[in-house]
Amino acid sequence: MLEKATPLVELQHIKLAFGGIHAVDDVSIDLYPGEVVGIVGHNGAGKSCLIKVLSGAYQRDEGKILIEGKEATINNPRDAKAYGIETIYQTLAVADNVDAAANLFLGRELKTGWGTLDDVAMEAETRKIMGRLNPNFERFKTPVVALSGGQRQSVAIARAIYFNARILIMDEPTAALGPQETQQVGELIRQLKADGIGIFLISHDIHDVFDLSDRVAVMKNGRMVGTARTEDVTKDEVLGMIILGKCPPAAVPGPGAIVDA
Amino acid sequence: MSAPNIATKSDPVPSSQNRASHAQSGPIRRFLNATELDTRMLGMIAALALVWVGFHIFSGGVFITPRNLWNLSVQTSSTAVMATGMVLIIVTRNIDLSVGSVLGVLGMIMGVMQAEILPQFIGFGSPLMWILSLAIGLAAGAAIGALHGVIIAYLRVPAFIVTLGGYLAWRGAAWWVTTGRTVAPMDQAFALMGGGTYGAIGSTASWVVAAFVCAVIVWGLYSGRKQRRRFNFPLRPIWAEVTLGVLACAATLAAVWVANSYEWPSRVAARYAQANNIPIPEGGLFIAHGIAVPVLIMLGVAVLMTFISMRTRFGRYVFAMGGNPEAAELAGINTRRVTVMIFTIMGMLCAVSGAITTARLNAATNAAGTYDEMFVIAAAVIGGTSFNGGVGTVAGAVLGALVMQSLKSGMVLMGVDTPLQNIVVGIVLVVAVWLDTLYRQRAK
Ligand SMILES: Nc1ncnc2c1ncn2[C@@H]1O[C@H](COP(=O)(O)OP(=O)(O)OP(=O)(O)O)[C@@H](O)[C@H]1O
Numbered sequence: 034m035l036e037k038a039t040p041l042v043e044l045q046h047i048k049l050a051f052g053g054i055h056a057v058d059d060v061s062i063d064l065y066p067g068e069v070v071g072i073v074g075h076n077g078a079g080k081s082c083l084i085k086v087l088s089g090a091y092q093r094d095e096g097k098i099l100i101e102g103k104e105a106t107i108n109n110p111r112d113a114k115a116y117g118i119e120t121i122y123q124t125l126a127v128a129d130n131v132d133a134a135a136n137l138f139l140g141r142e143l144k145t146g147w148g149t150l151d152d153v154a155m156e157a158e159t160r161k162i163m164g165r166l167n168p169n170f171e172r173f174k175t176p177v178v179a180l181s182g183g184q185r186q187s188v189a190i191a192r193a194i195y196f197n198a199r200i201l202i203m204d205e206p207t208a209a210l211g212p213q214e215t216q217q218v219g220e221l222i223r224q225l226k227a228d229g230i231g232i233f234l235i236s237h238d239i240h241d242v243f244d245l246s247d248r249v250a251v252m253k254n255g256r257m258v259g260t261a262r263t264e265d266v267t268k269d270e271v272l273g274m275i276i277l278g279k280c281p282p283a284a285v286p287g288p289g290a291i292v293d294a
Numbered sequence: 295m296s297a298p299n300i301a302t303k304s305d306p307v308p309s310s311q312n313r314a315s316h317a318q319s320g321p322i323r324r325f326l327n328a329t330e331l332d333t334r335m336l337g338m339i340a341a342l343a344l345v346w347v348g349f350h351i352f353s354g355g356v357f358i359t360p361r362n363l364w365n366l367s368v369q370t371s372s373t374a375v376m377a378t379g380m381v382l383i384i385v386t387r388n389i390d391l392s393v394g395s396v397l398g399v400l401g402m403i404m405g406v407m408q409a410e411i412l413p414q415f416i417g418f419g420s421p422l423m424w425i426l427s428l429a430i431g432l433a434a435g436a437a438i439g440a441l442h443g444v445i446i447a448y449l450r451v452p453a454f455i456v457t458l459g460g461y462l463a464w465r466g467a468a469w470w471v472t473t474g475r476t477v478a479p480m481d482q483a484f485a486l487m488g489g490g491t492y493g494a495i496g497s498t499a500s501w502v503v504a505a506f507v508c509a510v511i512v513w514g515l516y517s518g519r520k521q522r523r524r525f526n527f528p529l530r531p532i533w534a535e536v537t538l539g540v541l542a543c544a545a546t547l548a549a550v551w552v553a554n555s556y557e558w559p560s561r562v563a564a565r566y567a568q569a570n571n572i573p574i575p576e577g578g579l580f581i582a583h584g585i586a587v588p589v590l591i592m593l594g595v596a597v598l599m600t601f602i603s604m605r606t607r608f609g610r611y612v613f614a615m616g617g618n619p620e621a622a623e624l625a626g627i628n629t630r631r632v633t634v635m636i637f638t639i640m641g642m643l644c645a646v647s648g649a650i651t652t653a654r655l656n657a658a659t660n661a662a663g664t665y666d667e668m669f670v671i672a673a674a675v676i677g678g679t680s681f682n683g684g685v686g687t688v689a690g691a692v693l694g695a696l697v698m699q700s701l702k703s704g705m706v707l708m709g710v711d712t713p714l715q716n717i718v719v720g721i722v723l724v725v726a727v728w729l730d731t732l733y734r735q736r737a738k
């Protein structure tokens with residue numbers, strides 16, 4: 034039923050190279066509303082680079098991006114945000130010397146009637162959303178450089194979900210989180226999915242991926258091995274895709290799949 | 295349900311609600327916690343007080359006098375104005391080595407405008423003269439700053455190199471404007487921007503300014519409190535608010551009292567009395583200087599720059615970029631545009647300082663502003679602006695400028711030779727930054 038609708042996002046034949054390194058090589062992937070697509074692969078497989086092309090952090094060398102069937106121009110992070118694409122980066126990308134509220138609203142500050150920053154209102158909103166995400170969070174006045182890794186991650190997540198994204202990119206969103214907070218992010222993903230938001234979830238935790246994703250896409254050495262519905266494949270089969278690049282019968286092979294001899 | 299209660303009781307971290315009442319340690323710590331005063335800033339004020347008292351004692355009691363403090367305030371203005379802009383530049387991990395040279399060329403442009411070019415169109419002594427000269431200086435400053443900014447942000451040449459080039463090029467350009475000839479005198483109204491006997495606003499106006507500032511302080515404290523109550527955030531205790539208000543107002547009134555205690559030279563006062571048919575009383579006529587015009591300009595610039603850096607989006611982006619430029623870019627901030635704006639502001643502030651300097655000398659010379667870049671950078675850094683980016687305040691930079699100028703004037707007063715003065719200032723700069731590094735390590 035999902036397949037009939039127009040995809041929310043289509044990345045077609047994306048290529049990205051740094052000097053001689055083909056970080057992303059002819060990768061195509063799509064995402065439907067209300068769908069979670071897990072992207073997995075070994076370290077350096079090109080997952081982060083691929084999603085950074087979509088989020089506008091990197092400019093692709095070749096390929097097309099379609100949003101709801103129409104070709105999109107994404108040349109910088111501002112363009113991507115205008116399409117409702119929000120990103121939690123693996124490196125977190127928070128501004129170290131300002132506090133949580135300033136980070137949450139960075140680039141989209143609330144203003145008073147005088148046109149000045151409304152710090153108090155921003156702090157109030159931040160307290161609300163952090164209360165949902167990470168109830169133990171207390172340090173609203175501290176520059177985020179002084180926060181723990183998990184607290185910083187909570188700030189990054191809060192920033193991505195606060196502004197009603199249509200497309201959410203999460204690059205290792207729970208890498209630094211404790212078990213309780215990880216569970217909360219899982220809940221959050223299900224909730225956002227129910228709201229019709231499309232999510233790309235990058236994770237090394239294969240259990241999490243199977244738990245949360247509708248489909249899984251496997252990358253190896255910058256190329257797409259294949260995609261599969263999580264209900265059609267086993268974890269071992271996906272591990273085989275990641276390590277050997279072997280595509281099981283239930284998966285749709287990509288250009289990076291090893292053809293059986 | 296009792297477990298969390300136990301946990302909170304033994305929790306050593308003060309929660310935000312009882313943060314004020316928590317500290318059992320000494321009254322000073324409690325005072326600082328309750329008032330949320332910046333300890334770093336207090337440290338600077340203490341250092342300044344030390345410098346003043348020291349010079350007062352060693353100079354045989356001529357440092358802390360209305361006359362010297364008034365002159366000190368005038369001498370500080372030009373550096374302080376530029377230091378407020380340097381804060382934004384260093385906060386974004388850039389540097390501007392060209393401010394002294396830019397000041398020089400802008401001073402020349404404004405001087406030539408009012409002494410040679412504009413009189414052809416509007417006649418000498420026109421009330422428009424100072425306005426047009428200053429406006430042209432500001433526009434030229436903005437253009438120079440924007441040029442630096444564009445080269446840095448869009449062509450990706452490091453700020454150090456761009457402004458090093460600017461340091462040489464604009465000093466040369468300052469010479470070129472008149473091929474080295476000094477231009478004098480300045481327009482009478484323009485000259486008021488430099489201070490001097492007539493370049494001060496007098497006693498009554500000074501008290502009005504003081505009253506206005508006090509009103510703003512009280513209003514600021516009140517509205518801040520109201521705003522926090524609206525969102526049910528923790529409030530400072532009332533006694534702390536009152537103490538803050540009283541201290542700030544007292545400092546304002548004291549400063550104005552000093553400015554109003556510095557009288558006009560008796561001969562100037564006598565001439566003034568004669569011209570205005572005022573009888574000279576027994577023991578001479580007392581006419582107070584009041585706040586000097588350049589000091590008023592400097593305070594206005596400082597308030598404006600504080601507002602820009604703390605209360606506007608642009609200011610927020612400056613500090614966000616300083617902490618992590620890549621993150622700011624990923625958050626959707628147009629970091630290149632912000633960079634261009636920062637350097638444009640710096641250029642305009644050079645124009646303001648250029649006007650003050652030119653007016654004070656009552657002449658435009660191509661050497662004006664020589665070495666200023668060093669003092670401006672030093673003022674910002676002594677005032678707590680970090681070269682690691684993301685940290686710095688306008689108020690700190692103004693205080694830093696005052697500290698630097700106090701050292702210089704104090705040594706002049708004591709008859710220290712210029713080479714020794716430079717050695718001392720150089721050492722103080724390095725020691726101040728070292729102390730600041732220690733402070734920051736402990737604060738973490
Ligand atoms: N800015 C860059 N400059 C040069 N090479 C880069 C850059 N960013 C990534 N690469 C290279 O591109 C390849 C893909 O990197 P990418 O970050 O996408 O991997 P990843 O799949 O996200 O890995 P991980 O699981 O470790 O996060 C790697 O070989 C990496 O070295």
Ligand SMILES: [Mg+2]
Pocket residue numbers: 080081082123204
């Ligand atoms: Mg990655």
